[in-house]
Amino acid sequence: MKLTKKLILGEIIFFLLLMGGVFFAVFTFVLPEIRAIERQGHLKNLAKIEHAFQNELERIKIATIDWGEWDDTYEYVVKPSRDYEESNLLVDSIEDLKVDLLIILNRDHQVISKLHTEKMGSLERINLLKGQNWSHSHPLLQYFSDNDSAIFFTEKGPLLLARHPILTSQSTGPANGYLFFARLLDNEFTEHVSSSLELGFTASLVDKTTLQPSVEFINDDLSHAVGYQQLANSVDKVIQLDIEQPRPFYHQAMNATKISLLAVFIIGLMACFATYFMLKKILVNPIILLQKQAELFTKSEGKPAFSVLQRDDEIGALSTSFAEMAKELSNDFNRLEQERDELENASHTDALTNLKNRRYLEELMHSEDTWKAKGDWTIFTLDLDHFKKVNDSYGHDVGDVVLQQFSKVITQNFREQDIVVRSGGEEFTVICRQTDQQTANSIAERLRLATEMKTFGKDNNLRITCSIGFFTMNIMSAEAGLKYWQSMIKVSDLALYAAKHNGRNTWVGLNCLMGCEHGTYPKELPDIGTWIKERKLQLSSPKANPEEMIWSA
Numbered sequence: 001m002k003l004t005k006k007l008i009l010g011e012i013i014f015f016l017l018l019m020g021g022v023f024f025a026v027f028t029f030v031l032p033e034i035r036a037i038e039r040q041g042h043l044k045n046l047a048k049i050e051h052a053f054q055n056e057l058e059r060i061k062i063a064t065i066d067w068g069e070w071d072d073t074y075e076y077v078v079k080p081s082r083d084y085e086e087s088n089l090l091v092d093s094i095e096d097l098k099v100d101l102l103i104i105l106n107r108d109h110q111v112i113s114k115l116h117t118e119k120m121g122s123l124e125r126i127n128l129l130k131g132q133n134w135s136h137s138h139p140l141l142q143y144f145s146d147n148d149s150a151i152f153f154t155e156k157g158p159l160l161l162a163r164h165p166i167l168t169s170q171s172t173g174p175a176n177g178y179l180f181f182a183r184l185l186d187n188e189f190t191e192h193v194s195s196s197l198e199l200g201f202t203a204s205l206v207d208k209t210t211l212q213p214s215v216e217f218i219n220d221d222l223s224h225a226v227g228y229q230q231l232a233n234s235v236d237k238v239i240q241l242d243i244e245q246p247r248p249f250y251h252q253a254m255n256a257t258k259i260s261l262l263a264v265f266i267i268g269l270m271a272c273f274a275t276y277f278m279l280k281k282i283l284v285n286p287i288i289l290l291q292k293q294a295e296l297f298t299k300s301e302g303k304p305a306f307s308v309l310q311r312d313d314e315i316g317a318l319s320t321s322f323a324e325m326a327k328e329l330s331n332d333f334n335r336l337e338q339e340r341d342e343l344e345n346a347s348h349t350d351a352l353t354n355l356k357n358r359r360y361l362e363e364l365m366h367s368e369d370t371w372k373a374k375g376d377w378t379i380f381t382l383d384l385d386h387f388k389k390v391n392d393s394y395g396h397d398v399g400d401v402v403l404q405q406f407s408k409v410i411t412q413n414f415r416e417q418d419i420v421v422r423s424g425g426e427e428f429t430v431i432c433r434q435t436d437q438q439t440a441n442s443i444a445e446r447l448r449l450a451t452e453m454k455t456f457g458k459d460n461n462l463r464i465t466c467s468i469g470f471f472t473m474n475i476m477s478a479e480a481g482l483k484y485w486q487s488m489i490k491v492s493d494l495a496l497y498a499a500k501h502n503g504r505n506t507w508v509g510l511n512c513l514m515g516c517e518h519g520t521y522p523k524e525l526p527d528i529g530t531w532i533k534e535r536k537l538q539l540s541s542p543k544a545n546p547e548e549m550i551w552s553a
């Protein structure tokens with residue numbers, strides 16, 4: 001995978017991990033913690049309502065104490081009087097006390113006074129309160145052996161009820177009976193508690209299932225808490241307190257969470273882009289540049305120089321090291337190239353004459369490029385006459401000097417683009433492209449004459465002649481050249497032999513005519529004579545009458 005792709009992948013993984021981590025933290029720690037705080041708040045509210053009920057019971061109880069330990073009430077129980085009734089036992093009086101019921105029992109548990117507000121309706125319909133003679137087992141007498149205020153179940157609704165023995169104002173006994181005050185736990189009461197606590201709730205009688213308070217989150221905006229209040233005289237029924245409340249805190253927290261997540265998303269995205277471009281600029285781009293330069297350096301023949309990154313860090317140092325390494329490699333490469341060229345040149349050069357050698361000729365003839373030049377080609381074969389005698393008479397050293405001098409004569413008489421090769425011993429081959437027979441005749445005569453006129457040897461006191469044979473043909477295609485170049489040279493060699501056989505110090509040229517096909521060239525000297533007669537070869541020579549030339553081997 002490319003470095004840039006890896007970097008992008010890394011950034012995506014980082015971003016996903018960041019977002020995942022934030023989501024995990026918010027939904028695992030933050031929001032559950034907020035819910036726990038809300039739950040605690042609800043339970044506190046339920047406790048506040050229960051506390052308000054207890055306060056109300058306490059208030060009623062104080063009223064019972066106030067009235068129960070009043071001498072007038074004490075006397076009234078002993079001897080009921082109209083005065084007491086007319087001045088105290090009035091509905092207005094109990095309404096002023098904010099109670100709905102007053103009951104006075106005498107010592108024999110006979111109800112001597114029952115007073116209630118209109119909303120209580122008929123007391124005879126309420127089992128707990130009906131009757132005028134209460135037995136010892138009456139719930140209100142049984143229950144209050146230990147407690148003096150509690151909430152009771154009645155058919156009319158829950159009743160907050162308090163009892164106090166009727167005593168003298170000095171609280172001395174024995175008790176002359178009991179005084180009961182009660183308040184109905186109705187809507188009016190719950191609304192009063194709601195407004196004083198600033199807490200909306202409802203209270204209703206339900207069948208008892210559990211007394212455990214519970215909190216339920218209906219949705220992100222609404223929660224519902226349920227609490228229970230036991231009744232003194234019922235095991236089946238309880239007062240259920242319902243608080244349905246909005247969730248402003250949670251709502252705000254959710255909004256804050258959403259905004260925070262959006263902020264983390266945007267900042268995370270920006271951070272990813274920023275780190276991506278920064279890492280790309282600081283690390284990836286220089287590495288790609290170095291890699292491209294290294295690739296170019298490896299592939300390119302010219303070994304281009306590494307451009308150094310001007311940076312004051314490890315990448316800059318790496319770039320400098322690369323450039324130095326490349327420079328050294330380049331130097332080594334150039335030196336090796338030079339050595340290879342020198343070796344190649346040496347392997348293609350004749351040490352004595354400094355001309356190209358036979359190996360070079362063969363490699364050249366095998367190359368397709370050589371044969372790209374179509375048209376007339378002439379191949380010359382040159383040889384010094386009676387060279388053996390020079391060696392024999394003057395020694396090999398002088399023979400070498402003569403060969404060097406002759407090679408200079410050759411190069412001076414050919415064009416620069418002609419390929420002059422010492423093909424072996426004192427024999428030379430010259431390949432001339434774009435050279436027809438007529439031109440070849442001139443060259444051959446010019447060379448023959450130049451050799452004849454030159455003085456050879458260390459002391460320039462030797463006269464030597466040369467014989468020249470050449471073959472001119474039309475090169476139509478590279479394939480033909482590649483395939484038949486050896487037989488072409490052979491024809492040129494045969495022309496040289498003909499020159500030798502016909503007196504030396506002369507030249508014999510053979511030009512390919514109609515019927516002189518590639519691959520069917522003459523292979524022996526007598527064939528040449530036949531081909532000339534058949535007009536497949538055109539002969540050219542300075543001999544007075546070429547027709548009289550000898551073609552036998």
Ligand SMILES: Nc1nc2c(ncn2[C@@H]2O[C@H](COP(=O)(O)OP(=O)(O)OP(=O)(O)O)[C@@H](O)[C@H]2O)c(=O)[nH]1
Nearest residue numbers: 383384385386387388389391396397399400425426
């Ligand atoms: N000094 C010297 N002589 C060489 C060299 N190569 C070949 N020769 C000699 O060239 C001579 C060639 O002799 P031949 O092939 O008989 O030919 P020639 O004497 O020139 O006679 P024709 O070619 O028939 O005119 C031999 O004596 C070889 O030893 C060389 O590098 N240096």
